[in-house]
Amino acid sequence: MEFMSPSTWQEALAAKAEHPDAVPIMGGTDVMVELNFDKRRPPALLDLSRVPELAEWGQDGAHLRLGAGVPYTTIIERLGSHAPALAQASRTVASPQIRNRGSVGGNLGGASPAGDAHPPLLATDAIIELASVRGVRHVPAREFYLGLRRTARQDDELIAAVLLPEPAGPQHFSKIGTRNAMVIAVTSFSLALDATNRRIGTGIGSAAPTPVRATEAEEFLAAEFDWDNGTAPSEAAVRRFGELVASAARPIDDVRGSADYRKHALSVMARRTLAWSVTDYRKESKRCA
Structure with a gap:
């Protein structure tokens, strides 16, 4: 196996x-496990840990540009107000040691449907920045996932960064597992309210071959939600929202949970994150009044 360790971004490309x-x-939290258990034996490894640009983050126009190698710990400690749902999801990733090494770029590269970062990226309309010697291109997260562990990234491209829009309303993430962290999600869900454009964003993890949105649920809640006052939707509307989220999933039975349980859990998490979001929305409305 060949090992390459470039020190600049251009050398890496x-x-x-x-x-x-x-x-x-970079962090190696997924790749090294596969190598140690002999589940994968690639012809070459490209170590990106010495490329400084990948660990940088900062404002980029209307977006927060998050380098692909920024660890989860940094997101938790420094970016909670810029990316609330992603920060919540980051807290559930494995152990502190893994959070110190693992990154959103690694989650995207592995493209496991159970990756904790995926639902918030879908819900918030994040953009994936891909780069190669041919140039740079931007792919919306909602177009990035093509199939089981298949993405829009071309073979000669590297994931450079994630572009996160400034939050325009409450964002939340919920995950079902045997405990809050140190566990692969049985299923997960993220919800984002965009008060500026009066839109709803959703993201579902570990309940289909790829991370998916619940588009029908988004459209339903956007029409039902009281954007002016933040009054909680009716019980019937909340229940219907949960049903629509569950219906968007295409889960399977496996050792972590049954398909029926995953759908039930998604319905519960959808209602729960909506309740949290309504509370936050009303608090923000009162502060602005």
Whole structure:
């Protein structure tokens, strides 16, 4: 197995162009497990841990630009107000040691439907920045996931960053597992309210071959929600929202949970995150009044 360790972004892109089958690695929290258990034996590893740009974050126009290698710990400690749902999801990722190494870029690269970062990226209309020697392109998170562990990233491209819109309303994340962290999600859900455009965003994890949105649920809640006053929707509307979220899932039975349980859990999490969001929305409305 060949091992490459570029020290600049341009060197990394050149190495990926020359070795398109090389597997990028930075925190190594997923790749090293696969190697240790002999589940994967790539011809080459591309170590990106010495590329400084990947660990940077900051404002980029209307978006927060989050380098693909920014660890979960940084997101939790410093970016909670900029990316509330993503910060909540980051708190549920594995152990403190893994959170110190793992990153959203790694989650995107592995493209596991159970990845904790995916639902918030879908719910908030995040954009994935992909780069190669051919140039840079931006892919909406909602177009990034193509199939089971398949994404829009081309073989010669690297994930450079994630662009996160400024929050325009409450954002929440919920995860079902045997405990809050140190566990792969049985299923997960994220909800984002955009008060500026009066839109709803959703993201579902670990309940389909890819992370998915609940588009019918988004449209239903956007029409039902009291954007002017933040009054809680009727019990019937809340129940219907949960049903629509569950119906968007395509889960399977596996060792972590049954398909029926996943659908039930998604309905509960949808109602729960909506209740949290309504409370936050009303608090913010009172502060602005």
